[in-house]
Amino acid sequence: MPSSANAAVYTQPVLRRVEVTPSRTAEEFAARPADVKIATENVSILYGEKIAVRDVSLTVQERSILALIGPSGSGKSTFLRCFNRMNDLIPGAHVQGAVHLDGENVMDPDVSVVELRRRVGMVFQRPNPFPMSIYENVAYGPRRRGMNDRRKLEELVETSLKRAALWDEVKDDLRRKSGLALSGGQQQRLCIARVLATEPEVILMDEPASALDPVSTLRIEELMRELRQAYTIIIVTHNMQQAARVSDVTAFFTMAEDRAGYLVEVGPTGRIFTRPNERLTEDYISGRFG
Amino acid sequence: MTANAGPTVGRPNGPHPSLRRKTSRGTILADRAATVVLWGTGVFVLALLGSILVHFALAAWGVVSPSFVLTDPSDSALGGIMPVLWNSIYMLVLTMLIAVPVGLLGGIYMSEYAGENALTNAIRFAEEAISSVPSIVVGLFGLIIFVDDLHMGFTALGGALALTLFNLPLMTRLSEQALRAVPQDERSASLALGATKWQTIRHVVVPLAIPGLVTGVILTAGRVFGEAAVLLFTSGIGTPPHYNFGNFDLLSQASPWSPFRPATTLSVYIYKLQSEGLGAYVHQIVDGSAAILISMVLIFNLGARFIGRLLTRRLTAA
Numbered sequence: 001m002p003s004s005a006n007a008a009v010y011t012q013p014v015l016r017r018v019e020v021t022p023s024r025t026a027e028e029f030a031a032r033p034a035d036v037k038i039a040t041e042n043v044s045i046l047y048g049e050k051i052a053v054r055d056v057s058l059t060v061q062e063r064s065i066l067a068l069i070g071p072s073g074s075g076k077s078t079f080l081r082c083f084n085r086m087n088d089l090i091p092g093a094h095v096q097g098a099v100h101l102d103g104e105n106v107m108d109p110d111v112s113v114v115e116l117r118r119r120v121g122m123v124f125q126r127p128n129p130f131p132m133s134i135y136e137n138v139a140y141g142p143r144r145r146g147m148n149d150r151r152k153l154e155e156l157v158e159t160s161l162k163r164a165a166l167w168d169e170v171k172d173d174l175r176r177k178s179g180l181a182l183s184g185g186q187q188q189r190l191c192i193a194r195v196l197a198t199e200p201e202v203i204l205m206d207e208p209a210s211a212l213d214p215v216s217t218l219r220i221e222e223l224m225r226e227l228r229q230a231y232t233i234i235i236v237t238h239n240m241q242q243a244a245r246v247s248d249v250t251a252f253f254t255m256a257e258d259r260a261g262y263l264v265e266v267g268p269t270g271r272i273f274t275r276p277n278e279r280l281t282e283d284y285i286s287g288r289f290g
Numbered sequence: 291m292t293a294n295a296g297p298t299v300g301r302p303n304g305p306h307p308s309l310r311r312k313t314s315r316g317t318i319l320a321d322r323a324a325t326v327v328l329w330g331t332g333v334f335v336l337a338l339l340g341s342i343l344v345h346f347a348l349a350a351w352g353v354v355s356p357s358f359v360l361t362d363p364s365d366s367a368l369g370g371i372m373p374v375l376w377n378s379i380y381m382l383v384l385t386m387l388i389a390v391p392v393g394l395l396g397g398i399y400m401s402e403y404a405g406e407n408a409l410t411n412a413i414r415f416a417e418e419a420i421s422s423v424p425s426i427v428v429g430l431f432g433l434i435i436f437v438d439d440l441h442m443g444f445t446a447l448g449g450a451l452a453l454t455l456f457n458l459p460l461m462t463r464l465s466e467q468a469l470r471a472v473p474q475d476e477r478s479a480s481l482a483l484g485a486t487k488w489q490t491i492r493h494v495v496v497p498l499a500i501p502g503l504v505t506g507v508i509l510t511a512g513r514v515f516g517e518a519a520v521l522l523f524t525s526g527i528g529t530p531p532h533y534n535f536g537n538f539d540l541l542s543q544a545s546p547w548s549p550f551r552p553a554t555t556l557s558v559y560i561y562k563l564q565s566e567g568l569g570a571y572v573h574q575i576v577d578g579s580a581a582i583l584i585s586m587v588l589i590f591n592l593g594a595r596f597i598g599r600l601l602t603r604r605l606t607a608a
Contacts, residue, residue: 114486122482128476130476131498141484141485144484144489
């Protein structure tokens with residue numbers, strides 16, 4: 001997909017709305033372009049009384065990578081967790097606004113978080129394989145949704161590990177070796193394989209390479225570029241080179257004076273890194289703060 | 291950089307502080323004292339345990355034999371302890387059958403569902419209160435409730451229920467702690483994969499908590515094996531009859547398999563002999579019984595750990 005197409009979508013109403021215009025109406029959201037996978041509408045996240053993220057509206061195109069960048073505390077990870085409703089697990093956390101996945105608001109009370117999380121997978125900052133065999137790690141998700149057919153499971157485990165570029169390294173001791181016995185980079189690819197096995201459409205990655213060495217980091221980035229062909233990916237990263245290398249679209253977050261995170265601007269990665277609209281973005285990218 | 295290129299880090303021209311700078315005498319003394327005291331304490335505890343084991347091993351030498359373990363008290367002048375040993379094991383299994391599931395479920399509730407509120411604070415308070423009730427009082431309570439009010443008489447079941455009451459708080463607390471010790475990351479990982487809360491508990495949290503849960507079972511079991519006061523008034527104290535292990539009538543008073551019969555355990559038997567026993571060999575029997583009791587506890591500990599390891603492997607890899 002040519003990047004000019006991305007540019008068209010991301011410089012269209014949403015971006016302008018973020019900058020100046022009032023909220024879009026529900027009808028406008030319903031009439032979203034066909035290739036928009038996710039659209040957030042005035043999302044604010046509160047921890048008790050304290051506001052952590054304020055009024056974020058953006059869209060994510062299908063089969064693209066959106067990078068969320070910004071200084072620590074700007075609410076990127078908190079925002080990421082509202083796509084699969086992991087914020088539900090945090091006592092006192094409260095999300096306002098709407099998060100549309102294929103036009104369906106995932107915040108609706110009758111949405112099943114179990115179904116949502118199967119479609120929207122997540123890779124965490126610290127690789128966290130279960131202390132089980134490699135095979136069992138990958139088979140965990142499918143088993144939980146009732147897949148018990150040995151042949152099908154084996155096939156799925158193999159495909160998932162291949163897609164996560166880990167198969168060749170582990171195929172000989174799938175069942176004997178614990179997921180924890182792998183190196184950090186391999187563990188993170190195992191975690192990606194584990195997510196792929198649940199056959200998601202969207203993959204959320206919360207600083208997936210921040211605990212890894214540079215070589216492993218590059219492997220993860222390569223992998224993300226490949227996965228992009230089939231999945232929609234949203235990644236939180238502290239590493240701006242990483243955002244520049246892997247993402248199609250970049251959203252820059254920062255903190256307001258009341259320490260609430262907000263979206264400064266979102267646009268095609270190339271433009272954000274060369275000609276940002278906002279002074280704040282430019283300062284952050286050029287290393288003047290953050 | 292080569293070796294003779296000169297120093298390039300630190301302060302090349304400034305004075306170097308000596309590595310042998312004097313640490314104050316007091317600090318050094320305190321450090322040494324701490325080492326000595328802590329080592330001393332450890333050695334003392336080990337020596338204490340060792341001396342108990344050695345004492346009973348020596349005392350039981352010549353008493354404990356296969357026939358001592360496998361015969362009835364009336365079979366010989368020395369007397370065997372088979373029925374009371376059987377009762378100890380029987381009571382252990384019966385109590386664990388009740389206390390482990392309830393304690394585990396309670397622990398799961400406290401760790402995964404309850405949160406922090408007035409109710410859980412009340413439960414914790416009750417746990418501590420029951421734990422600190424003297425066991426003889428628990429025994430009296432069992433006597434009033436099970437033996438008298440429920441007209442059960444002296445029964446193994448009544449004893450097991452009283453023991454459960456006595457041990458449940460500990461079992462629940464230890465289960466809760468073992469489950470809480472499972473990192474939050476593991477729960478998040480499972481939930482993020484679309485597992486339900488119960489699936490997460492069943493397939494991730496409990497399996498990872500097994501080593502801690504086994505510790506809970508071992509500590510509880512040790513108390514069951516050793517407990518005498520709770521059982522005096524509930525499962526009864528007396529010389530057990532000859533058991534016919536072919537009698538599987540679970541409702542019969544005579545069947546050793548029945549929970550509805552009096553069951554004097556090894557600990558209670560030791561108490562009885564030591565306090566009112568008559569006969570030439572009473573002390574030998576007491577020493578032999580004590581040695582067997584200690585061995586049973588050790589065997590159970592090792593066995594529980596072994597089973598715990600097997601379980602962990604089963605639950606995390608099956």
